Amino acid sequence: MPFLLRRHTGAALIAGVLAGSTAGAGTLAIDASAPTPAPLAAALRLGSAVAPNGDTLGANARYLTRNGKPWLPVMGEFHYSRTPASQWEAELRKMKAAGIDIVASYVIWTHHEEIAGKFDWSGDRDLRRFVQLAAKAGLDVVVRVGPWAHAEVRFGGVPDWVVNAMPTRSNDPQYMALVEKLYAQIGAQIKGQLWKDGGRVIGVQLENEYNIDGPGKGVAHISALKKLALKAGMDVPYYTVTGWDGTIYPSGEVTPVFGGYPDEPWGVSTQELPPKETYAFRFDTRVSGDLGAQTAAHAPGTAETDKDVTPFLGAEYGAGLPAMYRRRTVVSADDIAAMLPVQLGSGVNLMGYYMFHGGRNPLGLGGTSLEESTLSGGYNDTTMISYDFQAPLGPDGQQRKVLEKLRPFHLFLHDFGARLAPMTVRKPDLTPATPADLKTARFAVRSEGDRGFLFFSNHVRQYPMAAQKATQFKVKLPGQSLTLPSKPVDIADGAYFIWPLNLDLDGTNLAYATAQPLTLLDQGKDGVVAVFAAAAGIPVEFAFGAAGIPAASTGSVGSASIAAPGAQVSEADGRTLVAGVQPGANAALTVRREGKRPLTIVVLTPEQSQQLSVQQLAGQRRLVLSAQQTYVGDGALQLRSTGSGKFRFAVYPALKAQPKASSDSAAWSAKATGSAPSANVALRAAGNDGIFQVFEAELPARELKATLTQTRAAQAAPPVMIGGLAKAAIQPIPEAFKAAGAWRIDVPREQLRGLEDALLQIDFVGDIGRLYSGTRLLDDWYYSGYQWQFGLRRNAALLDQPLTVSVLPLRADAPVYLPKEARPDFGRDQQLAAVRGVSVIPVYQLRVVTPTRP
Template structure:
């Protein structure tokens, strides 16, 4: 239970003797045996590669070569990104800790005209999958035929929508779906897992909860059979599991998601605290995920909960802007969901979107809109999504918050995946309960991980003072830390209990495991990240004391335990464990900032740690780096490289604790853009209410005759790869043109709009801004809401900034 302990001596079996004054002791009973997974519950496809590698799934987790596997999946839409950018962007995703790239195959992006299929250029699925494999990524193809994806008619071509029933077993519809699937099968031929390729999964349909004649679970069975007949024989078949989804039990496995806000909602104010931030112990669906159809009966995913693993596909790594609702999310709004989802039992974190993009333009624009019967109005071109990787490859701050968790799952997911979720003695009464501490444990035997989150988007959380934890495991109770800690508003983390460090048991740590690096005969390095504002404390058995050294820290013997505190996080070894006949084990505890700058990958033929503030990814045995606006590069590498690498300019070498450091400053560049008004805004009409949501509707196309416009002259840039243009405007909708060709568009929200100069073409650009009315019934966050100064409407271009992009290739 959660209780306040009086000033009395405490002696808990297997824990430390201590005195607690006004401490909050948070208890979790994890003594019951972990659940054993059920096998053979799912009828999947070919699971063995030509080399004998096997991918499988039981009732609790995925497996790879018989071992528990906890991958991270990120969505990236090839047809929304120029093809010449795919390779670098896929490698950036790999360096960000992504293991599987998921992508929608949008039917109307490939067969906009009946019988004319386009599989080249930006729509070259085969090349995209090949490049993903080259980057070391597995691939999940989401084949639809209805995909949603904020695309026109959910991706189904106009000529289909207008001529026949869709999303059911109508024979005419199925004939066209069979042709589509046949085309996809030919594109993927030889690239599937069973052929030695990296396509490991197929998602059927999306957000499917229809249950009329020719619909329901039978339709999903039909689509799966058709996919297999088209050659798509893969280890995993999935469907989305939210909003009362229906599917044939045992033939597919559901995937879940959760978002920190609901851009598709009707509210023009802040939403109540989201379920996404609340640990779940009895369910998997995290609130409304925006399905366009509604059902009233219980979905198959609810009744299948004991038969299928808890897998994710759409945990929001950002959010889209929709016309009526434009929520801006912070890095912590996104990253704080991870301890909650993992602590609720998720064994595959899948993000939507991990990489932003832009809609291609065909015979018409291809966005979801109320004009074509959609539930939402979305931008015609922009699909930015506030994603960790922006449409032009820019790294957003949220990526640095997420990556330590991804690295944790990559190196320790096989330990976590089989663990059972345990709830605390006292749990919040619901998502709106902001005072009861939010935590869970996952355990198997005497090993466990503690998950804590004290962050809820837009709601201040109380300081949880003087907190200690008591976790009852089958063989012992672990009560920690020795010194109580304060959990500040915004705190979130994962801490280990009874963690095996290559033969030495770490009883607990008030720091988060990030990675394990095997450096051969030089030993093993365990990387931890300090939790912001919380002192690092490590607990070991007393017997381990003789093998431990901790320079600069305090080593205490209490109650049969060895406790190390006073650790200063950084790049120096925090603890070294030396045992006779074994290679040393080193604990490296990074600061929170250093852990967010950490990337791990193959460099000079070996897996290495790289710390640097700039965007970093791995390619061709070396490093590639990008810095937006700052010409100074500094990075540190462990283990040391065998020789000083080459980088086009001489690198200044040095030492930073355990790390070899390098620095170089490239020649600085400065670019200025000029703009001038072309036409003033005219008065726009009040925003209309209507559509399926009975909410604010995007103004009709003719309304843009009232938009203000500016002509923009970009500077002459020798290499237009090397600049981002930021359009700082205030209004309702901004649209950027080269002549009459729309390059990009944006719903104003206060979030910065950037556009790569390389896509601007030649000649001046034109920015048109539709005025935002003061009485517009749309949600814009308080911090982004403009000051109208008593005016009825506003349309302003405040600045056009050009940020130079600096690049550094490091070759060992």
């Protein structure tokens, strides 16, 4: 990811924020009546883009294509060399279940060639196996080949022996000869796995954050890297470079990708930052500011001049944030998810995240650390082992709340992205003057003809937004104007959503809905089920246009009818309005049309929408509702629960009833399909929840114990030093850790038998915590108030001896940023170092087999 070199005068900028608890929004107008121009043919020299089966990939100046149709995929970063190979398959399947279409991964050079000429592609470094498992999970792959990656790795991933001997990141002959060998190795690893071979490798990213110009640099260097990639056999449809901060590349040879983060852990401020432009819709630029390279640009880059001839693709929208030593930002799930309507509403046509899966850094030879640090000349200090990143999937595969908030948007893009991709961005009549304007409504429309989507966000990290009172949207389209909702509504601080405009639902025209589309389930002759998500506090209504329902009444009306139990159906302005829809698992309304399949609409509550996934079960796509983590692997529906052995999941369409089902099974849908499911424990049929068939199971509860004993008292920590390239707080030198306190942790190994995993949770306060087995460093953590967990399953053998956690004291005068919620009360103490407690949380796994044959 990128890191910024500029400073903030935080207080002065924050003083300019326009605060306020309410704003009288009234009618929010937007003119989307201008014709949508046909997309220009992108002047991109793609690689081989036809698979052996005839499938094709492509791109124009607006969007990507798959088999000639618009394609708007979701991409998530997952670094194979930071995760044990034994976990890859399950973790890739979890990403697929989360709605990820493409997995991206850096090839970190120093992880493979720490000693000159000795490449290691084995074990946790087996790129070929990782790519194969991704394909098996149904994921496409983008390989980020560097050679300079950054990725918070020492020297950006370039091996020490290279950095010490020659110039890098240019066409220096000695350097390029080594890059050619690296690329040849990567090419050999992915040979036969490329799109043209029938594999799933569809893209290659060259270099990273590159804005260096001069002889043998800039355009010449990226051109040379692409030639070497092709020489190594990396012939793929897409070649990309990062596009921010004045990036320089050969126009037409590569496509720029963009990103944005909700805060700046790479910054130097010890205070809250001003409102970030990541939360502001962009109508004139693709660069979401405060996203910088480690090198300085001196002029506008190629991405700016290429804006009209390349699609707007994302690769590094933060799905979390790392902790840096001097700035330890903690983000909420809403801080991340609220960015999506803004990015998509600004025109993004590839939603790419960094990181989607956290990891841990491997140690180098002799146990040396390979992280970015000021000791090795880096701009930032990062933890030696942990690369948690607050990612949606943690280093041990644990599902975080942010994943639940993101997945509804991924479902939307999967089923509606092809409609969104060709649409162009429309700017409202009134927009915020600056990102610090917290009163003016933030919204946009993307449309093509009379069809479109409305994007709204009223969330800015760490700042209250004005509630938009008595609000309606008025959208002028080429053939009509829409005013929605029918009555003004209040939109609270923190709200964000996507609403449809003239959405075609299997031949029925939905003029608008005040609920977000999630997914479409085609049931063949039985019709289509459309699932929507309600927005908290906003009444749900659906308006059908003349092309759909021609009149208003429950029951038979002409050639169509609406059944909407508990809702009010009326006619206004030539449209049929269904108001007062109550969200839940029931069918909210059903539209029956003469000669057409029925259309069923389900509107889930906000909580239910966060539990929804769409899985391939018993031979067809099904809706799955569960508070547990769910994914499909090893021919079964896998459910993972942290802390509780109780499982509950609901499925639609229903699976075949079990022969010995409970008495309420008679209420199950008569259209149940597939065979009776079974599990690794008794699976109980628990009747219905609306249209969903419900199952429950319970694994025996396990109480895991850990004992904590202090073995060494903390000593006085030295003052935090100021220095480094950022001229800010730098991580204490290794000798400073003689001041750390130490605690022994005893976890009996036999407790873990039969569990999917067990998470050691360490509650500490201090500066830096480090977890050891003997003298082997297992994990480390900067104190920030964010919960530290460590998976014990793959480290069970280490439990035959006690673990040790050491804590370097946090000084009261440390010039580091901590979230205000986590800032400890020092009282009269000048420093703090304490382990307040440890616990071991069991992770249970339910495996549900759903055969496709009775």
